[in-house]
Amino acid sequence: MLTNADFLALEGTAGNFTATINLRPRYIDADACTACGLCTQYCPKHHVDPYNEGLAITRPIHIDYAQAVPATYYIDPSSCLFLQHETCQICVPVCQSHAINFKQQPEERKLHVGAVILSPGFGKIDPKTLAKFSYGKHPDVVTAFEFERMTTASGPFQGEVKCFSDGRHPKRMAFIQCVGSRDIGCNNGYCSSVCCMYAIKEALVTKEHDPEVDITIYYMDIRTQGKDFDAARERAEAIGIKFVRAKVADVTPWENRLQLTYATLDGQHKFEPFDLVVLSVGLESPKDAQKIADITKIGLNKYDFCATNGFNPLQTSQEGIVVAGAFQGPKDIPESVTQSSAAASLTAATLKKVRGKGVELKTYPEEQKVAEDDEARIGVFVCHCGINISSVVDVAAVANYAGDMKNVTYYTENLYSCSQDAQEVIKKKIKEHKLNRVVIAACSPRTHEPLFQETLRDAGLNRNLFEMVNIRDQCSWVHAGEPELATVKSKDLVRMAVSKARHIQALPEQTVPVTPKALVVGAGVAGMTAALNLAEQGFASVLIEKGESIGGNLKNLHHTLAGDEVQSHLKTLVDKVKQSKNIDVICNAELVQTAGFIGNFASVIASGSGKDKTEQTVDHGVIIVATGGREHRPDKYLLGKSKKVVTQQELEKQLAGKAKTRAPGSIVMIQCAGSRGDDLNYCSKVCCNHALKNILKVKEINPDSQIIVLYRDMRTYGFAEDAYTEARKMGVVFIPYEVDRKPEVTQKGAKVQVRFFDSIMQEEVTMSPDLVALSVGIVPDDTDTLSKLLKLPVTANKFFLEAHVKLRPVELSVSGVYVCGLAHGPKPVDETIVQAQAAAAKAAIPLVKGYVKVDPIVSSVQQDKCIGCGLCVSLCPYGAIVMQKVDGKRKAETVSASCKACGICAAHCPTFAISMGGFTNEQLISQIEAFGATGDR
Amino acid sequence: MGKAMNNREGAVMILGGGIAGIQAALDLTELGFYVYLVEKSPAVGGVMAQLDKTFPTNDCSL
Numbered sequence: 001m002l003t004n005a006d007f008l009a010l011e012g013t014a015g016n017f018t019a020t021i022n023l024r025p026r027y028i029d030a031d032a033c034t035a036c037g038l039c040t041q042y043c044p045k046h047h048v049d050p051y052n053e054g055l056a057i058t059r060p061i062h063i064d065y066a067q068a069v070p071a072t073y074y075i076d077p078s079s080c081l082f083l084q085h086e087t088c089q090i091c092v093p094v095c096q097s098h099a100i101n102f103k104q105q106p107e108e109r110k111l112h113v114g115a116v117i118l119s120p121g122f123g124k125i126d127p128k129t130l131a132k133f134s135y136g137k138h139p140d141v142v143t144a145f146e147f148e149r150m151t152t153a154s155g156p157f158q159g160e161v162k163c164f165s166d167g168r169h170p171k172r173m174a175f176i177q178c179v180g181s182r183d184i185g186c187n188n189g190y191c192s193s194v195c196c197m198y199a200i201k202e203a204l205v206t207k208e209h210d211p212e213v214d215i216t217i218y219y220m221d222i223r224t225q226g227k228d229f230d231a232a233r234e235r236a237e238a239i240g241i242k243f244v245r246a247k248v249a250d251v252t253p254w255e256n257r258l259q260l261t262y263a264t265l266d267g268q269h270k271f272e273p274f275d276l277v278v279l280s281v282g283l284e285s286p287k288d289a290q291k292i293a294d295i296t297k298i299g300l301n302k303y304d305f306c307a308t309n310g311f312n313p314l315q316t317s318q319e320g321i322v323v324a325g326a327f328q329g330p331k332d333i334p335e336s337v338t339q340s341s342a343a344a345s346l347t348a349a350t351l352k353k354v355r356g357k358g359v360e361l362k363t364y365p366e367e368q369k370v371a372e373d374d375e376a377r378i379g380v381f382v383c384h385c386g387i388n389i390s391s392v393v394d395v396a397a398v399a400n401y402a403g404d405m406k407n408v409t410y411y412t413e414n415l416y417s418c419s420q421d422a423q424e425v426i427k428k429k430i431k432e433h434k435l436n437r438v439v440i441a442a443c444s445p446r447t448h449e450p451l452f453q454e455t456l457r458d459a460g461l462n463r464n465l466f467e468m469v470n471i472r473d474q475c476s477w478v479h480a481g482e483p484e485l486a487t488v489k490s491k492d493l494v495r496m497a498v499s500k501a502r503h504i505q506a507l508p509e510q511t512v513p514v515t516p517k518a519l520v521v522g523a524g525v526a527g528m529t530a531a532l533n534l535a536e537q538g539f540a541s542v543l544i545e546k547g548e549s550i551g552g553n554l555k556n557l558h559h560t561l562a563g564d565e566v567q568s569h570l571k572t573l574v575d576k577v578k579q580s581k582n583i584d585v586i587c588n589a590e591l592v593q594t595a596g597f598i599g600n601f602a603s604v605i606a607s608g609s610g611k612d613k614t615e616q617t618v619d620h621g622v623i624i625v626a627t628g629g630r631e632h633r634p635d636k637y638l639l640g641k642s643k644k645v646v647t648q649q650e651l652e653k654q655l656a657g658k659a660k661t662r663a664p665g666s667i668v669m670i671q672c673a674g675s676r677g678d679d680l681n682y683c684s685k686v687c688c689n690h691a692l693k694n695i696l697k698v699k700e701i702n703p704d705s706q707i708i709v710l711y712r713d714m715r716t717y718g719f720a721e722d723a724y725t726e727a728r729k730m731g732v733v734f735i736p737y738e739v740d741r742k743p744e745v746t747q748k749g750a751k752v753q754v755r756f757f758d759s760i761m762q763e764e765v766t767m768s769p770d771l772v773a774l775s776v777g778i779v780p781d782d783t784d785t786l787s788k789l790l791k792l793p794v795t796a797n798k799f800f801l802e803a804h805v806k807l808r809p810v811e812l813s814v815s816g817v818y819v820c821g822l823a824h825g826p827k828p829v830d831e832t833i834v835q836a837q838a839a840a841a842k843a844a845i846p847l848v849k850g851y852v853k854v855d856p857i858v859s860s861v862q863q864d865k866c867i868g869c870g871l872c873v874s875l876c877p878y879g880a881i882v883m884q885k886v887d888g889k890r891k892a893e894t895v896s897a898s899c900k901a902c903g904i905c906a907a908h909c910p911t912f913a914i915s916m917g918g919f920t921n922e923q924l925i926s927q928i929e930a931f932g933a934t935g936d937r
Numbered sequence: 938m939g940k941a942m943n944n945r946e947g948a949v950m951i952l953g954g955g956i957a958g959i960q961a962a963l964d965l966t967e968l969g970f971y972v973y974l975v976e977k978s979p980a981v982g983g984v985m986a987q988l989d990k991t992f993p994t995n996d997c998s999l
Contacts, residue, residue: 007977152988355970
């Protein structure tokens with residue numbers, strides 16, 4: 001990790017680059033700094049805090065935030081008195097660990113690397129663009145970034161929303177969307193793709209802080225096209241956040257408030273007063289985009305983002321250099337994360353030959369033996385979580401309470417237990433006080449348990465000698481209004497954990513070998529891309545397809561919005577798959593049965609039909625689910641009843657044909673036909689782009705064609721916005737409709753008639769176009785069967801549910817199973833390709849390692865107590881218990897690698913022969929007893 | 938991430954230590970490559986470290 005580093009030069013070619021990096025001095029010795037913060041307290045100079053968007057004052061010597069990595073302070077030379085004027089130096093003697101070193105010089109370093117990933121993020125909109133909204137002139141106009149810091153509990157105002165002008169709490173607030181995006185005035189014609197989401201998020205958070213505040217969001221289109229994003233918008237509307245479709249002209253100071261001038265669709269100009277105005281600023285290309293392009297010789301698009309192609313969305317114009325994240329185009333966190341994994345898999349394929357040559361494996365000190373009858377020496381650490389916990393719970397009282405308990409050898413408080421310096425403290429205290437059990441009372445074990453367990457291992461303790469208490473979610477958050485009771489509850493929980501900790505034991509770390517092969521289910525673009533990428537990384541896969549041939553939905557598409565030919569790309573892809581020695585394609589195939597666990601699956605695949613039907617068993621280590629989706633066919637708007645009503649896909653096919661009349665003279669397109677709360681409860685993400693793609697094609701063939709698009713929100717996010725702009729320039733008419741006033745299509749003799757309410761002219765319109773094209777949405781292909789077979793959860797809309805929507809977007813809850821493409825949710829081809837590459841990266845991880853670690857918390861059967869009834873086998877939802885003959889008697893045994901530690905077996909065993917690692921009956925009973933024993937410590 | 942050793946085979950440079958760069962670095966190390974994560978500011982984390990909560994579930998962002 002090289003921080004404070006500038007990228008100066010890049011020479012060489014793929015596989016053999018030399019990068020030149022300049023490391024700017026921190027003026028603090030990273031190894032010596034303990035991040036105690038004393039220097040910041042003594043530093044006399046003020047420094048505007050960029051981490052807090054300039055809303056707070058820090059000192060030139062500081063750290064951005066407590067959890068920063070590396071956890072080393074630094075001196076900002078731009079305002080340091082010594083570095084500017086050679087005076088002061090107060091910090092030098094203050095630092096107890098003598099870490100401050102003004103003699104540090106910039107250091108140039110050459111890095112020899114095989115490949116480069118560019119992930120420089122995004123830039124911010126020029127404040128000049130914001131001037132018309134009085135930004136910079138009136139303190140109560142803020143950007144959404146500034147507002148985010150304002151609402152943050154750990155931010156400069158501890159989450160209090162107030163007006164900067166006089167500190168009052170705002171009664172009326174406005175969000176203005178598309179500031180610096182979809183704005184040709186500032187040369188940002190594209191949509192920034194994230195602002196609608198963050199505005200809704202910030203509005204919801206504000207309502208949580210103060211339910212009385214009146215919030216209006218002024219928008220052109222609400223673009224919540226991501227998976228399950230529309231639901232958040234509906235939630236916002238339900239709690240009274242107002243959405244007004246209007247273009248905001250300006251914001252001007254008016255008495256002690258702000259006046260917002262806006263124009264609604266019907267051409268009216270309106271005024272509205274507000275206390276606080278938040279500008280939903282867009283994402284711009286990174287400030288140093290041009291510099292990066294000059295150094296790496298990669299191409300940029302007209303907006304200075306990295307130029308890539310829709311079929312190879314992360315490949316820059318230079319071999320060996322790929323891009324990930326917002327530099328490829330504005331995008332949100334899950335898509336950035338997906339792209340990063342995809343970029344990793346592309347790089348891994350490029351550098352396949354040198355894999356594993358440069359890495360050192362992390363080693364841990366030998367584990368300290370903790371015998372069952374050793375005296376328990378428990379260390380209790382109670383976390384403030386900044387003010388997240390301590391603003392409600394009396395943390396000191398909880399820590400002192402724990403200190404009085406039996407077996408508690410050491411106790412303390414931490415400001416942030418998760419910070420890097422806190423880990424060092426925990427390690428030190430474990431050694432100093434010979435602790436053999438650790439209890440941390442902090443936040444959720446879901447996010448932080450692995451971190452603390454790693455710290456235990458570093459200190460030579462088995463990671464299961466650990467108990468975590470969640471006094472944030474379960475105390476300070478849910479009982480925010482009752483601080484005293486929240487403190488009592490925290491004490492109760494800590495007492496229970498300490499009591500359990502007296503009984504916890506070390507559990508063994510196990511590993512199992514991995515079969516280095518993947519099973520890919522579905523041979524559309526997602527499955528093919530994933531299998532090909534794995535092949536390029538050197539791993540074999542079996543690619544099964546239920547249809548006659550591979551290719552999937554791509555077979556129905558002809559060109560992309562960017563103008564690329566789909567069929568020629570599909571042919572290349574299919575040829576590559578067929579020629580690959582690493583890919584075994586089975587068509588007419590279906591997955592009948594899968595047994596086993598990550599690293600060791602065995603699947604039965606049936607292929608052929610009738611008499612030719614055969615079954616084969618394949619051993620494999622991972623599964624990629626790419627079962628795809630298809631066009632939804634709503635029984636609406638005369639679809640299937642009139643030849644003049646077609647879907648966008650049918651129109652695309654017609655346009656790719658040769659018929660002279662293929663581009664009709666008049667077309668009405670109806671968006672969201674059957675979607676967004678109709679047959680389908682969600683947005684299908686691709687339909688707006690699909691409509692525009694067809695519009696541009698129609699106009700190319702027949703420039704005189706009259707096209708009207710009836711829509712709810714045009715969701716041409718990202719660079720697709722350009723196509724929307726172009727279509728409007730060509731005279732295509734876009735008219736929004738309200739959900740309670742949907743258009744109607746009726747048959748009139750040989751003609752079809754469309755009736756709709758024109759919200760611009762404010763009148764009912766009836767017309768008889770040559771063709772009605774419906775944007776119909778996407779449904780997943782049968783996910784039920786696979787969901788039952790592999791025990792994979794699906795969403796309410798029947799798409800597979802990923803393990804974590806933000807941070808694990810291609811992993812499923814069952815280890816070793818990954819998802820990509822339409823089976824995960826509706827998305828365009830480029831996003832499908834990236835997701836497939838990401839799934840290949842995740843799937844390759846166990847294949848590369850050759851082994852998987854088994855979680856130590858699994859069930860185990862005490863076989864002398866087992867009566868062989870088999871109840872556990874029938875109840876286990878993961879097939880993780882098998883019956884075996886031991887000395888001629890039936891006995892149950894756990895398959896550790898399959899066990900998910902749900903505990904159903906242990907709860908049902910009639911003879912208490914099954915216990916759960918880390919949750920034995922003895923441990924749980926002591927915890928329960930401690931709950932009741934308030935007086936007994 | 939170990940001490941600097943500038944002549945490793947199988948090394949990759951990632952420019953930018955925001956969520957995208959960090960995720961790519963994590964995946965690449967798991968895939969068996971050495972990573973130089975080059976970040977211009979004093980800490981990795983990027984913009985996501987400035988966010989309080991994330992859409993649509995309002996989970997904590999840190």
